[in-house]
Amino acid sequence: MARTTIHCATDGCTGTMDVQGNNRRDADYRAKKLVERGWTCRDCDNREAAAAAVAAGLPALEGSDKQVAWANGIRNATISRIEHLLKEAPSIRNLDGGGFGYNADAVEMALLIRKAGQPAVDAAFAAMKAETDARFWIDGRMDAMHVQLAAVVDRLAEEERALSPEGKAEAAAEQEAMEEATLRPAEPVSETIAELSFRDGVFAARYDERSDAFNGTVKAMGYRWDAAAMAWTRPFDPLTMGAPVDRLAETAHELLAAGLVVALHDPEARAKAVARSYDPEHRRWISVITEGANKGKFRLTWGRDEDLYGVFRGLRGAAYRGKMCLVPATSRDEVLDFAEAHAFRLTPGAEAMAAEVLERRERGVVVEATARPKAEAQPRGSRPNAMHVPSDVTLHDDLVDHD
Ligand SMILES: [Zn+2]
Numbered sequence: 001m002a003r004t005t006i007h008c009a010t011d012g013c014t015g016t017m018d019v020q021g022n023n024r025r026d027a028d029y030r031a032k033k034l035v036e037r038g039w040t041c042r043d044c045d046n047r048e049a050a051a052a053a054v055a056a057g058l059p060a061l062e063g064s065d066k067q068v069a070w071a072n073g074i075r076n077a078t079i080s081r082i083e084h085l086l087k088e089a090p091s092i093r094n095l096d097g098g099g100f101g102y103n104a105d106a107v108e109m110a111l112l113i114r115k116a117g118q119p120a121v122d123a124a125f126a127a128m129k130a131e132t133d134a135r136f137w138i139d140g141r142m143d144a145m146h147v148q149l150a151a152v153v154d155r156l157a158e159e160e161r162a163l164s165p166e167g168k169a170e171a172a173a174e175q176e177a178m179e180e181a182t183l184r185p186a187e188p189v190s191e192t193i194a195e196l197s198f199r200d201g202v203f204a205a206r207y208d209e210r211s212d213a214f215n216g217t218v219k220a221m222g223y224r225w226d227a228a229a230m231a232w233t234r235p236f237d238p239l240t241m242g243a244p245v246d247r248l249a250e251t252a253h254e255l256l257a258a259g260l261v262v263a264l265h266d267p268e269a270r271a272k273a274v275a276r277s278y279d280p281e282h283r284r285w286i287s288v289i290t291e292g293a294n295k296g297k298f299r300l301t302w303g304r305d306e307d308l309y310g311v312f313r314g315l316r317g318a319a320y321r322g323k324m325c326l327v328p329a330t331s332r333d334e335v336l337d338f339a340e341a342h343a344f345r346l347t348p349g350a351e352a353m354a355a356e357v358l359e360r361r362e363r364g365v366v367v368e369a370t371a372r373p374k375a376e377a378q379p380r381g382s383r384p385n386a387m388h389v390p391s392d393v394t395l396h397d398d399l400v401d402h403d
Contacts (some may be wrong), residue, residue: 004031008041015041042069049073063134071134074141082125082145085109108146116153124152181263183252183273189213189259196251196264198244204231205251213258220305221251221281239347240285240301245269246278253278284308284344286335288353289326298335298350300325308342332357 001020004027008015019034021027040048049072053061058075061068085103089110092099099107113121128149131137140148161167182193192209205223207214215232223232241247249272252262256273264270272278283303289295302308309325312318315338317328327335332354339346346354 002027004028006031006035006039008044009038010040010044013044015043049076052076059132061134062132067134071137074137079129085145089113105145112146112150120153124149124156127156128152181265183256183262185256185259188261194255194260194262196248198248201236203234206231214260217254217258241281242279249273249278250281282345286339286344286350287347288349294326296329298327329353329357
């Protein structure tokens with residue numbers, strides 16, 4: 001590596017820069033090329049940019065000296081580029097065909113004009129030129145021109161709205177409604193507001209903050225994260241979940257208990273959440289699978305924070321398949337005893353299945369057959385166990401024909 005120092009081309013300026021090269025010859029060559037092209041130092045460039053801005057009638061920028069020096073150059077380039085694109089945009093003839101053959105940035109600008117209208121775009125550009133905050137220019141420097149301009153169009157529209165009587169009325173009404181809807185715990189863990197809703201048969205819970213208290217609470221209540229909806233959601237099941245308003249109230253109450261601020265727009269749900277007058281959700285259910293390979297089996301479900309798996313496994317024929325706790329319908333009697341012992345309720349379908357099994361058994365259709373135990377694995381070459389032959393074989397009375 002080698003370095004060669006070059007000097008600023010401005011008369012009287014002492015600014016320098018070191019030019020690097022792979023070797024002495026290379027460094028000297030690169031330095032010579034830059035000098036030939038009239039290299040000037042950054043201070044001179046900044047002064048020139050500031051002078052150009054003054055000449056163009058742009059206001060002085062505000063910020064630290066370094067920010068202002070940098071932003072002047074960005075602003076000059078941005079404004080001249082936008083001016084150029086605004087001039088080119090109206091000449092694009094085939095905008096609906098994607099503006100094929102035209103500069104892509106000019107096509108984007110033409111689309112913005114069509115969407116927002118020429119007056120709004122002109123007003124936004126005027127507002128940009130009047131912008132004196134150096135940070136505005138520095139922050140926007142990586143964005144495409146139409147993106148920067150569109151952001152100003154949107155901001156001006158929002159400002160117009162906020163300044164208009166209708167906009168003020170709307171904002172005030174929204175704020176009042178939100179205040180009315182908001183429930184606060186005695187000691188909130190955060191000021192972020194959890195929003196609960198029930199629409200189209202789905203409960204949704206939203207929270208704009210990463211929070212274990214929130215996630216843990218809604219998860220324990222059966223909500224799952226729905227990435228598309230950007231919310232925790234839970235489908236409503238009329239068979240097992242009671243009244244939707246009670247479920248909203250219960251979720252709100254649990255979130256409040258976890259120290260979270262909650263917005264609930266339904267007044268009845270809100271009142272119930274505060275008074276805790278909702279029917280708590282019954283979480284222990286026995287239902288029946290109505291389709292697929294497990295059709296006709298009892299399914300047991302219980303709260304996520306409850307541990308009933310061990311007792312469930314004690315039921316005859318109990319199996320965990322497809323994330324479901326299943327018991328064959330023929331274990332009806334054990335299932336009913338289990339339900340009574342552990343406060344499980346039966347859905348109407350499960351009630352019907354229990355009755356049907358009983359009826360079939362009374363008609364003698366259901367044979368309470370027990371599969372023979374699986375043979376123990378035998379070491380290769382060893383003798384199998386002798387077969388067990390029952391000494392006394394009889395036929396069940398029901399199966400004997402009485403002529
Ligand atoms: Zn200089």
